[in-house]
Amino acid sequence: DTEVTQTPKHLVMGMTNKKSLKCEQHMGHRAMYWYKQKAKKPPELMFVYSYEKLSINESVPSRFSPECPNSSLLNLHLHALQPEDSALYLCASSQIWTRSALPSSYNEQFFGPGTRLTVL
Amino acid sequence: GIQVEQSPPDLILQEGANSTLRCNFSDSVNNLQWFHQNPWGQLINLFYIPSGTKQNGRLSATTVATERYSLLYISSSQTTDSGVYFCAVERLNSGGSNYKLTFGKGTLLTVNP
Numbered sequence: 001d002t003e004v005t006q007t008p009k010h011l012v013m014g015m016t017n018k019k020s021l022k023c024e025q026h027m028g029h030r031a032m033y034w035y036k037q038k039a040k041k042p043p044e045l046m047f048v049y050s051y052e053k054l055s056i057n058e059s060v061p062s063r064f065s066p067e068c069p070n071s072s073l074l075n076l077h078l079h080a081l082q083p084e085d086s087a088l089y090l091c092a093s094s095q096i097w098t099r100s101a102l103p104s105s106y107n108e109q110f111f112g113p114g115t116r117l118t119v120l
Numbered sequence: 121g122i123q124v125e126q127s128p129p130d131l132i133l134q135e136g137a138n139s140t141l142r143c144n145f146s147d148s149v150n151n152l153q154w155f156h157q158n159p160w161g162q163l164i165n166l167f168y169i170p171s172g173t174k175q176n177g178r179l180s181a182t183t184v185a186t187e188r189y190s191l192l193y194i195s196s197s198q199t200t201d202s203g204v205y206f207c208a209v210e211r212l213n214s215g216g217s218n219y220k221l222t223f224g225k226g227t228l229l230t231v232n233p
Contacts (some may be wrong), residue, residue, distance in 0.1 A: 031219060042206055042223035043163070056219060088161050094219075107151050107210055109221060111163035 003027075004112035006091050012118045015081060021115045023074040023091030031055075032074040033092040033109065034066060043090055049074060050096055081119045088114045122147045126207055126224035133197050133231050141192040141227045143207030151210035152183055153221070154192050158203045166192070166205075197231045204228050 004025045013019050023032065031050045035043035048056035049068040063085075065077040074091055091112040123146040133139055145152075154166040167174050171185040178197075183190040194201055208221040 033219070037161075042208075042226055045220060048219045050219070090161075090163065107212075107219070108153060108165070108168040109208075110165060111155075114161045114163075116161065 004091055004093055004110050006089075006112035006115050008115055009113065010116050010118075012120065013078065013081065014120050015083070017081075018077070018079045020078065021076040021089055021091075021117075023076075023112055024072055025093040025110070025112075026072055027093060027110065028071075028095075029093035029110075030071060030096045031094045031107075032068060033094075034064075034074070034076050035090040035092065035111075037088040037090060037114075047076075078117075081117075083119050086117055086119045088116050090114045122149065122209055122211055122222045124207060124209055124222050124224040126205075126227050128227060129225065130228045131230070133229070135197060135199060135231055135233050137197050137231075138193070138195045139197060139229070141194070141205050141207075141229075143190040143192070143209075143224055145188050145190075145207075145209050147211055148185065148188070149209040150212040151221070152190055153208045154181055154190070155206045155208065156201075156203050157206060157226070163206070194229075197229075199231050199233055202229055202231045 007022045033048050034046040037043040046060045047066045052068045063080045067075040092109045094107050094109045125144045127142045152170045156164045167181040169181045169183045171183050173182045178195045180193045204226040206226045208223045210221050
């Protein structure tokens with residue numbers, strides 16, 4: 001099973017709302033990612049969790065708050081967003097590759113279907 | 121950081137035609153992936169191919185790591201092949217994965233019936 005699921009598919013929120021995006025994978029991957037994608041652009045990395053700990057925060061504004069409750073789940077909490085935050089939010093997961101690992105291990109990332117967010 | 125350039129930026133085909141998409145990258149890489157993003161936004165894994173050649177049905181890919189490029193071939197194209205094709209690369213650091221896939225800007229493919 002190479003499936004990453006995301007809910008909701010679509011979300012419309014006002015600038016004063018609080019909402020959460022959810023992501024789940026059951027591939028045993030220990031790295032999980034949040035990306036933001038604007039129209040006609042490639043995905044941009046926001047956060048990376050490895051072994052349920054935040055490894056990378058790409059200088060994302062604090063109105064985006066990630067959470068990794070366990071190895072299968074990843075949340076993105078949203079608060080006081082701006083209209084320019086409207087975008088497709090993608091979750092991804094991968095194994096964790098180390099140089100001591102077997103050659104068959106690699107960092108192939110698998111993406112969920114995304115949440116299309118509109119901020120009014 | 122690594123630069124990734126994809127060409128062409130846009131491609132329009134008639135159904136049944138063949139095409140070649142190119143990805144050039146500026147440094148040696150440990151991970152190279154080709155994705156297809158469908159009109160609904162889903163990024164679908166096509167190939168993990170840091171080197172060598174792979175085939176999957178009408179699609180095949182070749183990466184020549186020493187010359188820093190990868191090619192994606194689509195044969196007998198169908199309307200369902202329409203969408204954006206992204207190449208993404210990663211260069212590992214001394215400890216292992218740095219988790220950062222660098223994406224090209226993509227090739228927008230339109231296949232007309």
